[in-house]
Amino acid sequence: MLIRRPHPGDSAAIRPSEITSESVYLNRRTLLQAALAAGVTGIGAGWASEAGAVSELNVQRNPKYSLSDAPNSYEDITTYNNFYEFGLDKSDPSENSGRFKPTPWTVTVSGEAEKTGKFALEDLLKPHTIEERVYRMRCVEAWSMVIPWDGVPLGDVLKQFQPTSKAKYVAFKTVLRPQEMPGQRSAVLDWPYVEGLRIDEAMNPLALLAVGVYGKTLPNQNGAPLRLITPWKYGFKGIKSIVEIRFTERQPPSTWNISAPHEYGFYANVNPNVDHPRWSQARERKIGAGLFGSRVPTLMFNGYEKEVASLYQGMDLKKYY
Amino acid sequence: MPSTRVIRRYIKPAVFIVCALPLLSLVLATFNIGGASLGANPVEKIQDTFGQWGLRFLCITLAVTPLRDWLNMPWLVQLRRMLGLYAFFYVLMHFLTWLILDQGMFWPGILDDIGKRPFITIGFAALVLLVPLAVTSTNRMMRRLGKRWKSLHRLNYVICLLAVWHYYWQVKADTTEPLIYLAIVLVLLGWRAWKARPRRSGASNEGAVAREG
Numbered sequence: 376m377l378i379r380r381p382h383p384g385d386s387a388a389i390r391p392s393e394i395t396s397e398s399v400y401l402n403r404r405t406l407l408q409a410a411l412a413a414g415v416t417g418i419g420a421g422w423a424s425e426a427g428a429v430s431e432l433n434v435q436r437n438p439k440y441s442l443s444d445a446p447n448s449y450e451d452i453t454t455y456n457n458f459y460e461f462g463l464d465k466s467d468p469s470e471n472s473g474r475f476k477p478t479p480w481t482v483t484v485s486g487e488a489e490k491t492g493k494f495a496l497e498d499l500l501k502p503h504t505i506e507e508r509v510y511r512m513r514c515v516e517a518w519s520m521v522i523p524w525d526g527v528p529l530g531d532v533l534k535q536f537q538p539t540s541k542a543k544y545v546a547f548k549t550v551l552r553p554q555e556m557p558g559q560r561s562a563v564l565d566w567p568y569v570e571g572l573r574i575d576e577a578m579n580p581l582a583l584l585a586v587g588v589y590g591k592t593l594p595n596q597n598g599a600p601l602r603l604i605t606p607w608k609y610g611f612k613g614i615k616s617i618v619e620i621r622f623t624e625r626q627p628p629s630t631w632n633i634s635a636p637h638e639y640g641f642y643a644n645v646n647p648n649v650d651h652p653r654w655s656q657a658r659e660r661k662i663g664a665g666l667f668g669s670r671v672p673t674l675m676f677n678g679y680e681k682e683v684a685s686l687y688q689g690m691d692l693k694k695y696y
Numbered sequence: 697m698p699s700t701r702v703i704r705r706y707i708k709p710a711v712f713i714v715c716a717l718p719l720l721s722l723v724l725a726t727f728n729i730g731g732a733s734l735g736a737n738p739v740e741k742i743q744d745t746f747g748q749w750g751l752r753f754l755c756i757t758l759a760v761t762p763l764r765d766w767l768n769m770p771w772l773v774q775l776r777r778m779l780g781l782y783a784f785f786y787v788l789m790h791f792l793t794w795l796i797l798d799q800g801m802f803w804p805g806i807l808d809d810i811g812k813r814p815f816i817t818i819g820f821a822a823l824v825l826l827v828p829l830a831v832t833s834t835n836r837m838m839r840r841l842g843k844r845w846k847s848l849h850r851l852n853y854v855i856c857l858l859a860v861w862h863y864y865w866q867v868k869a870d871t872t873e874p875l876i877y878l879a880i881v882l883v884l885l886g887w888r889a890w891k892a893r894p895r896r897s898g899a900s901n902e903g904a905v906a907r908e909g
Contacts, residue, residue, distance in 0.1 A: 454736060459869070563870045653814070653815055655808065657805065660739065
């Protein structure tokens with residue numbers, strides 16, 4: 376194991392920078408690259424056949440997407456999750472997702488595009504290099520993490536399908552498998568989970584289709600084997616275990632918006648000036664900051680203002696929350 | 697019925713220790729003793745645990761009078777003050793965790809939240825209402841207030857409803873648990889209302905019992 380996990384004796388107040396120090400992290404990268412050079416792992420062969428297991432990915436660091444903050448520990452990223460398909464508590468997804476089988480996986484592409492149909496995940500990814508990008512993740516519940524995702528730019532994948540001029544939006548759907556996803560057996564949300572983006576949002580270089588975290592395939596609790604990452608939006612936009620991509624002319628529905636329209640909008644952009652009706656979004660708790668790490672101010676578009684602000688020029692963000 | 701000596705020397709200390717176990721579990725987890733851990737978000741964990749137990753002890757305290765009657769165990773009432781003070785303790789710790797660890801005593805944010813967020817306003821109101829009950833929980837205050845003591849302590853009915861409401865408004869999607877608490881509180885309050893219902897033949901003994909609780 377190349378990733379240093381916190382020892383049981385470690386104090387709860389340890390900072391993430393101490394849990395995964397930069398040197399350990401970079402060292403891990405060197406080892407990964409060495410493995411890569413030796414031709415150890417290929418994409419198709421990289422996927423685990425066993426449920427709940429993860430395997431090494433062949434990834435290329437994209438230095439353009441780095442942060443000065445140290446990433447959260449692998450442990451924090453994989454044990455503190457909102458994935459209601461596996462239960463409501465943060466620890467439920469890691470505890471209840473062992474039966475989920477993310478392989479083999481196919482994605483159905485439909486709607487306003489030239490090349491639609493069913494695609495094996497391997498085939499979707501084949502033309503692309505899997506990049507590692509360190510992104511901030513801001514949950515609508517006012518906590519945040521820093522996560523090294525591995526994936527391919529969403530826009531690059533979508534262009535493969537040659538969307539037509541009618542494709543104004545892109546909709547995503549999570550797999551529906553109540554047998555393997557115990558949370559789907561209760562009607563907490565309207566299953567299956569659906570999400571959507573405006574096409575220009577989807578084509579923004581920041582939008583990522585993630586297949587891994589920390590150089591390994593996604594664990595089930597993080598949305599294996601394929602999930603969306605839009606770091607300027609609240610975490611719930613990052614739909615997990617995607618089985619369907621549909622290009623549409625009209626704005627597609629999104630699950631939390633259906634559940635509570637006055638609390639969760641279609642856009643869900645991180646915005647410290649627009650509060651959730653029940654709590655403030657002005658500040659956030661950084662996971663890993665420990666018992667006495669107080670909240671820090673939330674940044675507009677989660678700190679990605681330069682990259683995405685132009686998408687929303689002239690829009691009233693209080694109305695389109 | 698156990699003798700006063702048994703209640704004082706054994707039952708009360710035992711109940712005192714049992715009621716402190718949630719606090720103990722948090723202390724162990726904070727220092728990672730025995731493999732316990734507060735997890736990725738320790739502040740949330742502490743705050744939730746205190747809040748949950750605050751609500752549970754409010755319900756337990758509210759259940760003492762009905763249980764006394766249902767089980768015919770009049771001595772249970774002797775535990776009620778301790779249970780009520782534990783409820784106050786856990787609710788207060790829940791509030792202090794929010795104030796100090798969660799908000800980091802960032803006063804503009806705190807005052808804004810208490811004023812603007814209904815679920816926080818309600819929770820804060822419940823805490824404020826608990827203060828006079830805790831202050832008047834001594835024997836001396838009971839004697840001084842006489843009949844008014846009972847009226848004052850009926851505030852607990854309102855407090856329990858506010859606490860459940862606070863919880864209900866705080867959850868994101870699944871309201872099952874808060875609704876279970878609501879059902880419990882409604883049963884305990886409904887029983888009181890039923891006992892106190894007006895009778896054609898004047899106040900019965902049962903009615904007198906209900907007025908005590």
